[in-house]
Amino acid sequence: MLSKNAGILKYDDLMNPGHLGCPGCGATIAMKFALQALGEKTMVVIPACCWGVIAGPYPQSALKIPILHTAFATAGAAASGLRAALDMRGDTETTVLSWAGDGGTFDIGFQSLSGAVERNEDCIFVCYDNEAYMNTGVQRSSATPYGTQTTTTPADKWKKTGKKNIMEALAAHRIPYAATASIGYPEDMMRKFEKAGEMKGGSRFIHVLATCPTGWRIGSEMSVKIARLAVQTNVFPLYEVEGGIHYTLNFEGDRNVNEYFTSQGRFKHLADADIDLIQQQVDAEWGLLMRKAELSS
Amino acid sequence: MKKVLEGSHAVSEAARLAKVQVIAAYPITPQTHIVEALSQYCSDGTLKARFINVESEHSAMAAVIGAASGGARAFTASSSHGLAYMHELLHWASAARLPIVMAEVNRALGPGWNIWTDQTDSLAQRDTGWIQLYCEDGQEVLDTTLQAFRLAEAVNLPVMVVLDAFYLSHTFEPIDVPDQETVDRFLPPPSPRIRMDTADPCAVNQLVTPAAYMEMRYNTQLAMEEAQRRLVLIEKEFETIFNRTHGLVEAIQCEDAEIIMVTTGTVTGTCRQVLADLRSQGVKVGLFKLKLFRPFPADLICRHLKSAPKIAVIDRNISFGAGGIFAQEIRAALCNQNPHPQVFGYVAGLGGRDITPDTLVEIYNHTKNNPAPAEETIWIGLNQETVESWNN
Numbered sequence: 001m002l003s004k005n006a007g008i009l010k011y012d013d014l015m016n017p018g019h020l021g022c023p024g025c026g027a028t029i030a031m032k033f034a035l036q037a038l039g040e041k042t043m044v045v046i047p048a049c050c051w052g053v054i055a056g057p058y059p060q061s062a063l064k065i066p067i068l069h070t071a072f073a074t075a076g077a078a079a080s081g082l083r084a085a086l087d088m089r090g091d092t093e094t095t096v097l098s099w100a101g102d103g104g105t106f107d108i109g110f111q112s113l114s115g116a117v118e119r120n121e122d123c124i125f126v127c128y129d130n131e132a133y134m135n136t137g138v139q140r141s142s143a144t145p146y147g148t149q150t151t152t153t154p155a156d157k158w159k160k161t162g163k164k165n166i167m168e169a170l171a172a173h174r175i176p177y178a179a180t181a182s183i184g185y186p187e188d189m190m191r192k193f194e195k196a197g198e199m200k201g202g203s204r205f206i207h208v209l210a211t212c213p214t215g216w217r218i219g220s221e222m223s224v225k226i227a228r229l230a231v232q233t234n235v236f237p238l239y240e241v242e243g244g245i246h247y248t249l250n251f252e253g254d255r256n257v258n259e260y261f262t263s264q265g266r267f268k269h270l271a272d273a274d275i276d277l278i279q280q281q282v283d284a285e286w287g288l289l290m291r292k293a294e295l296s297s
Numbered sequence: 298m299k300k301v302l303e304g305s306h307a308v309s310e311a312a313r314l315a316k317v318q319v320i321a322a323y324p325i326t327p328q329t330h331i332v333e334a335l336s337q338y339c340s341d342g343t344l345k346a347r348f349i350n351v352e353s354e355h356s357a358m359a360a361v362i363g364a365a366s367g368g369a370r371a372f373t374a375s376s377s378h379g380l381a382y383m384h385e386l387l388h389w390a391s392a393a394r395l396p397i398v399m400a401e402v403n404r405a406l407g408p409g410w411n412i413w414t415d416q417t418d419s420l421a422q423r424d425t426g427w428i429q430l431y432c433e434d435g436q437e438v439l440d441t442t443l444q445a446f447r448l449a450e451a452v453n454l455p456v457m458v459v460l461d462a463f464y465l466s467h468t469f470e471p472i473d474v475p476d477q478e479t480v481d482r483f484l485p486p487p488s489p490r491i492r493m494d495t496a497d498p499c500a501v502n503q504l505v506t507p508a509a510y511m512e513m514r515y516n517t518q519l520a521m522e523e524a525q526r527r528l529v530l531i532e533k534e535f536e537t538i539f540n541r542t543h544g545l546v547e548a549i550q551c552e553d554a555e556i557i558m559v560t561t562g563t564v565t566g567t568c569r570q571v572l573a574d575l576r577s578q579g580v581k582v583g584l585f586k587l588k589l590f591r592p593f594p595a596d597l598i599c600r601h602l603k604s605a606p607k608i609a610v611i612d613r614n615i616s617f618g619a620g621g622i623f624a625q626e627i628r629a630a631l632c633n634q635n636p637h638p639q640v641f642g643y644v645a646g647l648g649g650r651d652i653t654p655d656t657l658v659e660i661y662n663h664t665k666n667n668p669a670p671a672e673e674t675i676w677i678g679l680n681q682e683t684v685e686s687w688n689n
Contacts, residue, residue: 053504058506066499066501080360085371
């Protein structure tokens with residue numbers, strides 16, 4: 001498997017074998033690519049999330065870089081403190097990478113993230129987004145999309161509100177760099193992490209869609225394929241925002257959302273009319289994004 | 298050099314002299330003067346430190362945890378609701394074994410909103426694994442803050458330096474502010490046990506199974522026990538250099554006392570005067586000042602209090618349904634002594650109500666005139682008319 005990717009790998013793998021990720025875990029793949037781009041002069045701050053478990057129990061660690069595990073709401077603040085300590089040591093070279101799930105970014109961690117990026121802290125803030133509280137057994141978060149069944153939005157109480165647009169929220173802070181990335185497009189993802197790594201001195205945010213076979217009710221072998229479909233249907237567009245206002249689109253999808261929604265157990269209750277409505281929402285969001293990109297060009 | 302300073306600035310001067318490297322803070326009355334001064338020092342270069350203006354107290358504690366994990370000498374200050382908001386991270390800081398120092402200004406919790414002094418905020422954090430030191434005056438605040446860094450770094454536990462709102466935080470007193478050279482002799486640069494390093498990567502604060510969790514907590518308990526022994530040594534060294542000492546506790550005229558008043562914080566200063574007045578009338582009364590509350594110095598309490606017939610504990614705090622918190626713990630410390638004193642627990646001065654010499658004389662007289670406490674907690678200075686008007 002490694003040989004397929006050998007052309008794009010720069011560093012020795014910074015993950016140890018034997019991590020605790022589920023088979024097909026998108027969050028685990030995301031970390032592998034992120035560290036390939038950032039290298040070993042990186043410290044990662046992990047709040048409560050799947051990665052708090054994936055990284056392994058004492059006395060083991062799944063990563064070959066330092067990890068600061070921290071409380072659920074605190075990734076932005078703990079990363080800020082660690083950054084300050086490194087700066088006081090005269091070390092401005094080491095990258096502080098905050099690595100939170102959607103709960104630790106969209107919900108409980110939003111306040112400390114907002115505070116950190118408003119201060120323009122010199123860190124990379126990543127949300128690996130598996131679109132629900134997967135570590136606790138698939139409860140809905142504000143990153144859970146319209147139409148999703150979770151254990152707290154079960155049966156016909158499936159989620160009737162849309163996914164919070166976290167990229168817009170972060171762009172509204174006018175930070176130097178914000179980007180979306182997908183484990184289905186590793187070259188694009190690694191380019192963005194490399195770019196973020198080089199843009200030292202301010203806050204950088206990367207929103208990674210990380211498929212979760214367990215919570216999305218897909219086969220573990222489908223993880224990358226579903227991640228690609230999300231991009232190809234414009235459900236999860238790949239784009240970058242510089243300075244909060246300059247938009248660049250990286251990929252234009254042309255497939256019907258039907259392909260994405262009918263291939264996952266979490267959406268199997270949706271009727272054709274529901275999916276038609278979702279298509280309209282996706283088209284409207286995509287149109288808005290295109291206009292922003294046009295304004296920037 | 299003696300300067301006329303308020304208690305808040307005794308803290309900020311000490312943090313400056315301790316050469317703290319990272320400060321993260323969120324404003325709350327009555328803590329603001331502490332962080333305003335430090336912010337100014339960072340801004341004008343007096344102090345070479347990073348000041349992080351976080352968006353909440355929860356983030357303030359998280360940021361100093363991050364900073365201390367990176368090996369920095371880290372400091373914050375808070376009060377009341379701010380401290381309560383930090384609660385989760387207080388546990389985190391001690392279990393992570395980080396030598397963070399925090400100044401905590403005792404203030405009442407709402408509702409109703411009340412910015413005045415009350416110890417319930419810090420005492421509600423007694424089980425978080427923080428060392429707690431309750432200060433009586435501005436000099437003690439400055440000296441204790443300096444000692445707090447030594448102590449925290451010696452045992453790898455966080456330390457809370459506690460001072461009363463307004464009576465201490467906003468009251469000006471002549472305070473000896475030592476010069477930097479002298480402080481440097483007492484407090485060397487930090488050599489932290491935990492200092493994240495890409496050259497020596499490790500995971501900190503990670504998942505731990507039942508196979509090792511309990512041993513980690515036992516280690517924290519051992520460190521707490523060690524903290525009391527270390528503080529004695531640190532105080533001795535402090536005395537050698539600065540020629541003054543405050544003690545973990547202070548027992549004044551307790552040997553022959555028939556009643557010993559037990560105080561914390563600024564009430565101690567008032568009680569010193571009451572003690573002198575009563576002694577001049579030939580009354581055998583003693584005063585016991587409790588400064589160190591965590592670790593709880595049960596041995597010192599037993600040594601000084603066990604032979605008195607009666608103890609009167611003044612609590613400016615309340616654990617609802619149980620009583621004053623200092624009284625409860627002192628009772629528990631004495632219960633296996635035979636014989637042991639009658640412990641009278643008094644709740645007074647909540648939410649900044651004055652505890653005057655008259656209040657303390659009333660407490661003394663109540664203790665003298667009753668052979669044993671009729672109830673666990675005796676409320677002093679309640680306006681019964683108000684209470685009844687609400688209950689009818």
